[in-house]
Amino acid sequence: MANQTPAVVMDNGTGYSKLGFAGNDSPSFVFPTAIATKGPAGSGGAGGGSGSGRPAVANKPTFLTGGAGPTGHLSGKRGTEDLDFFIGDEALSAAAGPGYGIHYPIRHGQIENWDHMERFWSNSIFKYLRVEPEDHYFLLTEPPLNPPENRENTAEIMFESFNCAGLYIAVQAVLALAASWTSSKVQDRSLTGTVIDSGEGVTHVIPVAEGYVIGSSIKSIPIAGRDITYFVQSLLRDRGEPDSSLKTAERIKEEFCYVCPDIVKEFARFDKESDDRFRKYDVKFPNGKTTTVDVGYERFLAPEIFFNPEIYSSDFLTPLPTIVDTVIQTSPIDVRRGLYKNIVLSGGSTLYKDFGRRLQRDIRHLVDARIKASEARAGNAAKSGGLDVQVITHKRQRHGPWFGGSLLGQTPEFRSYCHTKAEYDEIGPSIVRRFALLGGPGST
């Protein structure tokens, strides 16, 4: 076909879904992965559970009661209730009013409620992207260590409900690596590297060797965007600022925060040259009032919780550079050099100025100290050649996985890596357990 339709790239994360077409440099739509349906907010369990977080225990299965059970599940409905829902930002505003309850179908990166996810996708495709799934190939993402059953379920929905022409499911970390190819620091387009993915809820450090995730070495850190916001908020509250709402804290975090090389020196610098270090932020309330909030030390203290977690939390105390070092040290020895050389940042919470530089310096210190110690132990008989540590910062970090997907989805050979509808019909859902490695060796 001379005029191929662009592939649809969908990156459904716990917090936000990024939707768009391959070949573009930013997603067309970014909205919360939320769906608002009629009735109260449920626990999101497959059984349409009660609000307590546990599935409701019915005395009789519903098919014995003729589907007239007390649950709000669709199977009892005969009208068009299944179409009465909203997704994304519209869902949030609908849930604010009466009658609708909000659900988050993805938890911890994995799809938990397939009913909601199927309808979420249906609306994403038909209302927002406006494509016919028959005409387009789809590139979806999954978190590392996603069970193959989840892949199968996804394929079942994509092929059987939507009849999409072809499907490729890629691991987010691998796509984030591909996205880093746009950086000038990357010379060879390898798929080996350590991905630091820090979003809203959680930060993952994921080692990838030749496009395959080393599952046993993945570590996650319970500090991410939301924690930084809370930390800024608590600092504002401690100072007694006129407005310390979560929204203000978030804006301050996004606009003013940066990573400093040394906190003590930075404090001194703030006290010396207070005029150009301290900032003011004007808060505009929806009712038209405005107030001014002073922005001070939180400018550099907030992102500092990655490097000195003890200033924020009392139960998680390992700094991010140490975690990265541990992850690489627990990976197979023959890939460690590649992992140190290509540490890629991805996600909104890695966008602070100088984040990469600080991380690189701290990891290098750790590595150099270890090399020195081992040389000393060897009685300085053998000298190490040193180890190259490089953290890659690039422009597409915010939607890293999506951009990587867009980059790979527009390549001419993308379609040959996909499983098509015909193949699915022939073999069945188990076909998606294996995918040829997109962007791996042999492809351009």
Add this chain to the structure above:
Amino acid sequence: MLLLDYQNVLIESLLRDRFAPDATPSSIDQVVSDFDNVTFHISTPNTKTQILVSIRLKCYPELLQYGAQAVLEREYGAYIVQPEAGYDFSVQVDLEKLPASQEERDDLIRRVSLLKRNAMAAPFEQAFDEYTALHEEASHYTSESAPQGVKEGGAVRAIHYREEEAIFIKASHDRVTVIFSTVFREETDRIFAKVFLQEFADARRRAIQNAPQVLFRNDPPLELQGQTGLPKVKGEMSYITFVLFPRHLTPQRREEVISHIQTFRDYFHYHIKASKAYIHSRMRRRTADFLQVLRRARPEAEEKERKTASGRTFRVQG
């Protein structure tokens, strides 16, 4: 969501963001799709304040033949620019020369986001106009004395908007007939489609008297006699006929009617898929229920042979 939107949501939200008074212009370069293989290119080629929206339609030459140029000129007027290379039609909006009032801005957003709808509307508008003319003419004759042309109605306008599927529009003095030809690759989809179409056909018989008449069949209807390029094989293709009556063709209704009937195919496919999603949801529920029954139906704990420390067993004396 029962009905699909007519406008492209991306264009709409993008322009709305840019039109906001405090927005900073930034560069855009996006290629996006819409239904029916339509491709949009939204870009800022020269300066950040000039947003160029280009559209590519498969059937654009046909649409031109049916007066698309006039319709687009009416809708976009001064915003039309030379089509971008590789695209059929372009409009350019300059953020520095926006209309002053908010209503006019909203109207501009609405019009640009309806680009695809307006381009596709041309043959419908032409057919509706032809109907009015024929109706006028026919009112001079009785049904017996009408000359041939008036009785038969105008020529069939064919829009081959997809690879295999087309819309045919034919105006007569008392109605406008719109015929969709559709193909279903999937056996399941074909069955769903049949149920849906049956419902549409029956709707008139039951409650909704004002709805247009809907007919469907697997062989080309008589209106399409003499059309070229129709597949000879029976069964592959099905034909859905809408008969729009004078009450649908009044000037105040016609915008709405054109928008509705254009999205019919997408609406149809969307609902087939939504029904499948609904059925899947019920199936999942039922499986969960069955699993619950199975979990409860554990066999009673079997009596295991119990032994003493030295390995001897007790036996109940019978």
